[in-house]
Amino acid sequence: MALIGTRRRSLSLPPLPVILAVLAAGVATLPLFAVLVLAITGTGADGYLRHLASTRLPDYAINTALVLITAAAGAALIGTGLGWLIARTRFPGRSIFEWALALPLAMPAYIAAYGWLDLTLAAGPLGALPTVRGWWGAGLIFALTLYPYVYLLTRDAFLRQPPHLEEAALALGRSHLSAILTVALPAARPAIAAGLALVAMEALADYGAVIHLGAPTLTVGVLRAWSGAGSLADAARLAVMIVGTALLLTTLERAGRSRARSAGQRNAPARTALRPVGSVLAALACLTPIALALGAPLARLAWHAWHAEPAQNIWNSSLNSISLAAVTAGLAAAFGLASAYALRSGGRLAAIPVRTAMLGYAAPGAVAAVGVLAVLGVVQGGLDHAAGGLFPVLLTGTLLALVFAYLTRFAAAAIGPCETALARIPPSLDEASRLAGAGPIRRFWRVHWPLASGGILAAALIVFVEVLKELPATMILRPFNFDTLAVVAHNYASDERLGQSALPALVLVALALPAMAVVARQAVAPRRIELR
Amino acid sequence: MTAPLLTVRDARFLRGKREILRGIDLDLPEGGVAALLGPSGSGKTTLLRAIAGLERLDGGEIATPGMPLDGPGTWVPANRRGFGLVFQDGALFPHMTALRNVAFGLTQLPREARRDEAMIWLDRVGLAHRANAYPHELSGGEQQRIALARALAPKPKLVLLDEPFSSLDRALRAELRHRTTQLLAASGISALLVTHDAEEAMEMAATIALMQDGRILQSGTPETLYAAPETRAAALLLGSANVWSGTVKAGRIETPVGTFAAPEFQDGETAHLIVRPESLRVEADGTFTTVQRAFRGGLVDLVTIAPDGSEWRASVSPEMFPESERAGLSASPSDVVIVRD
Known part of the structure; x- marks a missing residue:
């Protein structure tokens, strides 16, 4: 009798999600693997690395360290402060700032760099200020454009803390400030660390800002080895140094985040209502980073765009940017969704390709x-x-190669949000719909999609924004005469033709901002998605 | 009788336009446990937070002998009131070990002594062996014991307990209640317990204040409150009760369980009779119909319907349990209370 415990074991192909998840893992890790192999076995240009090591490599390394440290310190200060303010206090405008504070993620660091360098040059309108350039300038720009990673994660951590944590410290005789410093802040440490790891990784990956501000990092070294010396193997050797650093940061981030998650449930927020003076100060504190990251550089670029001859190819490059970003976003979302399904239904074995794909980031x-x-x-x-x-x-020099590289880097960015979107659907719903006779396809369209579409859309939008902003991979892989907004903006800016660079830069940010606004609003919603 | 440890006078608190506290008067006696008992939303936690200094009153005063804490022009913040506080969820600092949590409030002591004192308190709550564990490694009951030790270690005059046991399961709750009562008695620290659990309040507290809708309905010893509630609401807060409403005629009120003198009532006035289920006498035969029986170990709960259609609940011991569907219910005058509200 087969009444109990029969489970049909299918010997057919693994289900579609698992196949896609494995494919995603391949796309994400194959290039990394190839870099490693190439670095070990490839033949580089004769003596290039030795020459580099005695000339510019130390500079690259030192710049990288200084830029990363400055960026992390700045982002920690801004992001943690704002995270606490938004999570723990109440003032007019708080609920708008809650998501608006994430908007600077729509701003490519290099565009902020164009604006700020131009503003603070001796002849610029803010010439009285120290000129934003060099490692500290780049660090500052990264702090301003990347602090939202820290802000979002610490805000969440402060919301997860038992609401009475600070009050318990007060009742034990500590002052307000001491309660924050000894209790709230240390309890949020894992989240701060995770956010800082993301900031450092983004800063590490940047090319446009550091080269514009004259603080070439290891990433610049990779591009120069490839374009200048024409040596892919040498580029790969430098790349291995970057990947090593990035893997270290990823590990830090994962560890921090899993500890931050284990810290507890989200709670009904216990917020202190600020008095009028405090409210004004709080609103100013929130406005300042937004104004510095978005307002000031965009205003300066708008001024330039107004006063300069427009570049001719703005329509073409806009179309290129949009279609590349949209196609990659769609594919990444499909990979993300498949991986999330593989995790949901495939058990432990399915987790391997998914976790591997995450390495791509x-x-x-x-x-x-x-x-x-x-x-x-x-x-x-x-x-x-x-x-x-x-x-x-x-293959080489085709759009296919470009999308391949984007997916290597950004498919991982879509997995997380898709996973959280599906995790919201309790397995009991699956069982209920199965009992109601719904097959897997009907279950997806009628049950899962309506509940998870918001999160999946957000995953696609995150990738959309990232691809719009992406510069170095595009520069290396774009087909001849194929320009994106980012490349056009960069090329003009590096020719010191900021007037021509301004319009594509503005169009890029204008495309990224609405997408980021949708993502940001979801990222702070009570049942939020996670940015990575 | 000594002077009260803490007095609350006409305390008022608004949240937006909602009145959370509508004029509370309360005297906390020195020594022993007092309880604020009320349903959720009754304002009891707000009152506790106001006493702790975590909320500021919109009207009224809170004072200790010789020291006003809250009132017009007066405000002593929580960190200078010196009261202990235990939250429902414990609110242990997640990044500190149990030992460091307990030592957190012992700032007056030098470093070495702080550690020793914290160990003594860990020992008192029976968790000395868990000194180096982090909160997430502790069970719910252990966390609450650490929270208690942390609140008591600085030796406050008063410790405020905000539903400290409500997140625990039943057996654990009983054990922890017992332990807490002993610890408080041994250390001579007075306590104010906020709870919605009547059993808990009656077991732990020497005096209880019943709260509802931002007001104190009645306060007194558990025995008085149980036997002589002043209102229907007060009676129901402390446990199950039969309530029958009728009109007084010639100084008497006629009910399905007997006729009782109501000397303080005018003719034609509405009066409410309150009688606890275990005070009703049940006989094997009578005019009541039994519609439900529930065996509860030592007692059997009956639900019966009187000839006039009113429902009466009675608890009887199994040997008195009438087999038939018919039953006779009656109450003696000493077991009933007749109230206006």
């Missing part, structure tokens, strides 16, 4: 691009060999 754009070039080089070589001659150039 440790690949800065430049590294991903080098990896993709290496992978495609091998494939092309294989095709040439099979054809017995030069097979038509299929």
Whole structure:
């Protein structure tokens, strides 16, 4: 009798989500693997690295360290302070600032850098201020554009703390300030660490801002090795140093976040109502970073755009940017959703490809691009060999390669939000719909999609914004004569033609801001999605 | 009788336009446990937070002998009131070990002594062996014991307990109640317990104040409150009760369980008769119909319907349990209370 405990074991293909998840893992990790192999076995330009090591490499390394430390310190200060303010106090405008404070994530650091450098040059309107350049200038720009990672995570941590934590310290005789410093802040430490790891990784991946401000980091080194010396293997060797740092930061971030999660449930917020003076100060504290990250540089660029001859190819590059970002976002969301499903239904084994795919985020754009070039080089070589001659150039320098590199880096960004979106659907709903006779497809469209579509949309939008902002991978892999807004803005800016750079930069931010606003509002909603 | 440890006079508190506290008067005696008992939303936790100094009153005063704490032009913040406080969820500092949590409030002592004193308190709550555990490694009951030790260690004159046991399961709750009562008695620290659990209030407290809708309905010893409630609401807060409403005729009120003198009532006035289920006498035969029986170990709960259609609950011992569907219920005058509200 087969009444109890029969479970049909299917020997057919694994379900679609698992296949897609494995594919995502491959896309994410193959380039990283290729970079590693290339770094070990590839033949570089003769003596390039040795020459570099005795000349610029120490500078790259020192700049990287200084920029990362400055960025982290600034973002910690801004992000933690604002996180506490929003989580623990009540003042007019608080609920708007709650999400608006995440908007600077729509601002590419290099565009903020163009604006700020120009503002603070001796001849600029803010010439009286110290000129924003060098490692501290880059660190400052990163702090202003990346603090939202710290803000979002610490705000969440403060909301998760038992509401009475600070009150318990008060009742034990501590002053308000001492209660915050000895209790609230240390209890939020894992979240702060996780946020800072994200800030450092983004800063590490940047190319446009550090080169514009004259603080070349290791990422700049990768691009120069490839474009200047034409040596992919040397680029890969430098890339390995970056990936090492990034993996270290990822580990830190994961550890911090899992500890922050274990800290407890979200609670009904116990917020102190601020008095009028306090409210004004709080609103100012929230306005300042937004004004500095978005307002000031955008205003300066708008002024330039108004006074300069427009660049000719703004429509083309806009269209290119939008379509690349949209296609990548769609694919990343599909990968993310598949991975989330694999995790939900596939058990432990399915978790392996998903966790592997998450590694892709440790690949800065430049590294991903080098990896993709290496992978495609091998494939092309294989095709040439099979054809017995030069097979038509299929892969390198095509949009396919570009989307491949974007997915390596950003598919991971879509997995997290999709996972949280699906996690909101209790398994009992699945069982209920199964008992009601719904098959997997009907279950998806009628039950899962309506409940999770918001989170999946947010996942796509995150990737959309990231691809719009992406510069180094695009520079390495874009087909000849194919420009995106980011590339156009960068090229003009590096020719010191800020007037022509301003319009594409403004269009880019104008496209990214609404998408980021949707993401930000979801990121602070009670049942929020997670940015990474 | 010594002077009260703490007095509250005409305390008022608004949240937006809602009146949370509507004129509370309260005297906390020195020594022993007092309880604020009321349903959720009655304002009892707000009153406790006002006493702790975590909320400021919109009217009225809070004072200790010789020291006003809250009132017009007076405000002593929580950190200078020196009261202990235990929250419902414990509110242990998650980044500190049990030992450091308990030592947190002992700022007056030098470093070494702080540690020793904290160990003594951990020992008193039976958790010396968990000194180096972090809160997330402790069970719910252990966390509450640490929270109690942390609140008592600085030796406050008064410790405020905000539903400290309500997140624990029943057996654990009983054990922790017992332990807490002993600890408070041994250390001579007075306590104010806020709870919605009548059993808990009656077991732990020497005096109880019944709260509802931001007012204190009645206060007194558990025995008085149980046997002589002044209102229907007060009676129901302390446990299950039969309430029957009728009109007084010639100084008497006629009910299905007997006719009782109501000397303080005018003719034609509405009066409410209150009688506890265990005070009703049940006979095997009579005019009541039994519609439900529930065996509860030592007692059997009956639900019966009187000839006039009113419902009466009675608790009887199993040997007195009438087999038939018919039953006779009556009450003696000493077991009933007749009230206006």
